[in-house]
Amino acid sequence: MKFKANVKVMLKPSVLDPQGATLERALKSMGHDNVSSIRVGKLIELVLESPDAQEAAKAANDWADRLLANPNMENYSLTLEPLT
């Protein structure tokens, strides 16, 4: 059975986000003073084949822990949906 996993990886709130700060400065310099708190993260989409949803979630969490996210600086959240 195939599943699609979406792994959302964001820098921890305590970690400085220079990319977000740059975007915020750019928007403000374009005259948009109503913007704040820009954070830039990664979104990783993948398809995995697994006998059931539980195994798929286990595998995707394992990959996120070990490869996709840096646990020192980033948090991740994961959603999984079956592909028909």
Place this chain on the structure above:
Amino acid sequence: MKFKANVKVMLKPSVLDPQGATLERALKSMGHDNVSSIRVGKLIELVLESPDAQEAAKAANDWADRLLANPNMENYSLTLEPLT
């Protein structure tokens, strides 16, 4: 009124994604042959102040078009939620 916008920016399907290809190779080299179609995108979270949801959506779409996404290579989708 404050709104939180989430802008999901992904490379167009026709555009090669070297970062995704590298992750896929890494997972396969770790023995995970059940993974495929990895794509890596950006997720931009921001807070904007706007009189109503319609204005907020208009502003966020405008910013995504002009700054956050590269319309030549990327697609984006946007969600907006009011912050209490």
